[in-house]
Amino acid sequence: MTTTRAPSRTLAPGRTLTLGASRVAYEVRSYFRQGDSVFFTFLFPVVILTIFSVAFSEGSFAVTPDGTEVNAAQYYLPGMLAAGILLSGLQNMSIDIAIERSDGTLKRLAGTPLPVISYFIGKIGQVFVTGTLQSALLLLVAATVFSVPLPTDPALWVTFAWVFVLGVTTCAILGIALSRLPRTGKSATAVIIPITLVLQFISGVYLAFTQLPDWLQTVASVFPLKWLAQGMRSVFLPQSFEALEQGGSWDHAGIAIVTGLWLVVGLVLTRLTFRWIRKDA
Amino acid sequence: MTASDPVVSVRDLRKSYGPAVALDGVSFDIERGEVFSLLGPNGAGKSTTIEILEGYRDRTSGEATVLGQDPQRGGLDWKARLGIVLQGTGESGSATVREQLRHFAGFYPHPRDVDEVIAAVGLEKQAGSLVRKLSGGQRRRVDVALGIVGRPELLFLDEPTTGFDPEARRDFWHLIRSFRDEGTSILLTTHYLDEAAQLSDRVGVIADGRLIDIGGVDEIGGADARVPIVRWRTGNTTHEVRTATPAIEVARIVEAGGGIEPEGIEITRPSLEHVYLGMLAALEQGRSPRENGQARVDAAAPVTRSAAS
Known part of the structure; x- marks a missing residue:
């Protein structure tokens, strides 16, 4: 090294984490400055919950076997929370990274000393922040506008917390892996949204899961969204609804196992396929 | 390092x-x-x-x-x-x-x-x-x-x-x-x-x-590609001479014209752009880019061509 200024060029240890934190702030700010992502992923579940709750506001939407009335908002809230995790995680992440790959964002970052891990921390952190705000907004609207009774038992909130954290992490990682699927940023929405839309229809977000044919329930059980929705139902629906579930149980172990497996699949796919750029494309 | x-x-x-x-x-x-x-x-x-x-x-x-x-x-x-x-x-x-x-x-x-x-x-x-x-x-x-x-x-x-x-x-x-x-x-x-x-x-x-x-910047294309160009007009015809001694050439032109100021006279030294375009043109014609300008500077006689206008 012979330049006259010759400062030390060694990179500080621990910078992966501090840069990751700086990425989270940067990503969250950028997210809320893009109107389309705010609408299609952030506000979408709130909009759908509102529409369904208003459309089915006449009388009770369902009655538990012991006679408790459940209104439409309460009935749909768990599904919307699960859909929010899927949208904020998988859909937003895969479309966002596919666009960043094709518009030159990743190429620019690849030419800087930003660690890939810091970039991932930024993305996953952004999903956590926006996913949390989204859930909070859903709960707020459900509780204040549609009088949905929220659970008071701390154990139920613990269930909510682990289902949420596991779901967000898994969906974010799967989103990173799926970002390789669209060939261009322009096709990203067209490739990804059908996948998430179909998943939402077969996993008990818009349609009551227990009314789907058995074979479709089995298909849906392969994917994590069905399990996330089930976990949320176990928190927000009366205990007596458990009997209506497949196998007559909330099956928390099943939720953890299937979602956890998808997390591992996502991590492996991401490790194998993620590149800053398509070299020699 | x-x-x-x-x-x-x-x-x-x-x-x-x-x-x-x-x-x-x-x-x-x-x-x-x-x-x-x-x-x-x-x-x-x-x-x-x-x-x-x-x-x-x-x-x-x-x-x-x-x-x-x-x-x-x-x-x-x-x-x-x-x-x-x-x-x-x-x-x-x-x-x-x-x-x-x-x-x-x-x-x-x-x-x-x-x-x-x-x-x-x-x-x-x-x-x-x-x-x-x-x-x-x-x-x-x-x-x-x-x-x-x-x-x-x-x-x-x-x-x-x-x-x-x-x-x-x-x-x-x-x-x-x-x-x-x-x-x-x-x-x-x-x-x-x-x-x-x-x-x-x-x-x-x-x-x-x-x-x-x-x-x-002053070397590529070879020294010959940078030989100055003297240009002038007589009527509708543009004359162009490449010479290492442009001032002497101008004096000769003035003398040959009976002491009258030649129309549109200019001396240009080829810019990097000229040299570069000459190199690419030479390459297209299958010549070595270093030979660019060589053929023309050897010709003592003025190169004459019709003006486009």
């Missing part, structure tokens, strides 16, 4: 995509503190070369060393010493100019002062604007600012002034000279030959994946 080691060293660099050969044996060095320009038509291999050196593409064969490292294996420490200004990108630009620069400055161990960089690229008034709201030329200046904010030892500039107005280009040249004065080595590609002539210590000309010439 010692002071005499080149910052970039390329030997017999080759790159092919299947049967298509993009680079066919390119060799050159860039010395520390030098501004080196790669010139060539679109598709000649300039960007392929620069992207191999930046680590974005893998070479098919040959040697490449950038700041003492093989760019194919350059880690974060290596990237921290580089500044890269890519050809135009279309990022969403949801950060303001200052936010974007602050954020990128944080990636580097010894960044420049963000406000100084903003001032250097002339974006003080836009510092608080979202990047996506800027004009094309202003966004390009943000690209340049991001390339230099890490205080690079080696700066890659791939067609940096596309979309600049003439005044912005002058300012940009001034900026690049100031980096060179600080000891930054620079690899530039550009389509503006005056820009290359203004900024470069040396230039290399790439055509069809080969380096067809390399040397100082």
Whole structure:
């Protein structure tokens, strides 16, 4: 090294984490400055919950076997929370990274000393922040506008917390892996949204899961969204609804196992396929 | 690495995509503190070369060393010493100019002062604007600012002034000279030959994946290509003579015309652009680019041709 200024060029240890934190702030700010992502992923579940709750506001939407009335908002809230995790995680992440790959964002970052891990921390952190705000907004609207009774038992909130954290992490990682699927940023929405839309229809977000044919329930059980929705139902629906579930149980172990497996699949796919750029494309 | 080691060293660099050969044996060095320009038509291999050196593409064969490292294996420490200004990108630009620069400055161990960089690229008034709201030329200046904010030892500039107005280009040249004065080595590609002539210590000309010439701005194409041209008109006919002694030639023309001022008389010294275009034309005709101008200067008699008008 012979330049006259010759400062030390060694990179500080621990910078992966501090840069990751700086990425989270940067990503969250950028997210809320893009109107389309705010609408299609952030506000979408709130909009759908509102529409369904208003459309089915006449009388009770369902009655538990012991006679408790459940209104439409309460009935749909768990599904919307699960859909929010899927949208904020998988859909937003895969479309966002596919666009960043094709518009030159990743190429620019690849030419800087930003660690890939810091970039991932930024993305996953952004999903956590926006996913949390989204859930909070859903709960707020459900509780204040549609009088949905929220659970008071701390154990139920613990269930909510682990289902949420596991779901967000898994969906974010799967989103990173799926970002390789669209060939261009322009096709990203067209490739990804059908996948998430179909998943939402077969996993008990818009349609009551227990009314789907058995074979479709089995298909849906392969994917994590069905399990996330089930976990949320176990928190927000009366205990007596458990009997209506497949196998007559909330099956928390099943939720953890299937979602956890998808997390591992996502991590492996991401490790194998993620590149800053398509070299020699 | 010692002071005499080149910052970039390329030997017999080759790159092919299947049967298509993009680079066919390119060799050159860039010395520390030098501004080196790669010139060539679109598709000649300039960007392929620069992207191999930046680590974005893998070479098919040959040697490449950038700041003492093989760019194919350059880690974060290596990237921290580089500044890269890519050809135009279309990022969403949801950060303001200052936010974007602050954020990128944080990636580097010894960044420049963000406000100084903003001032250097002339974006003080836009510092608080979202990047996506800027004009094309202003966004390009943000690209340049991001390339230099890490205080690079080696700066890659791939067609940096596309979309600049003439005044912005002058300012940009001034900026690049100031980096060179600080000891930054620079690899530039550009389509503006005056820009290359203004900024470069040396230039290399790439055509069809080969380096067809390399040397100082005043050297490439050979001395013969720089022989001055004397032009004048008689009626509708334009005369053109290439001679190493243009003043004597003018005196001869005046004498031959009976002491009357020749119409439209001018002496031009071929610019880098003339030389460059001559080299490419010679290449197309299958001659060696170094022979360009040779045939004409040997002819003592004036070359006469009809004026277009």
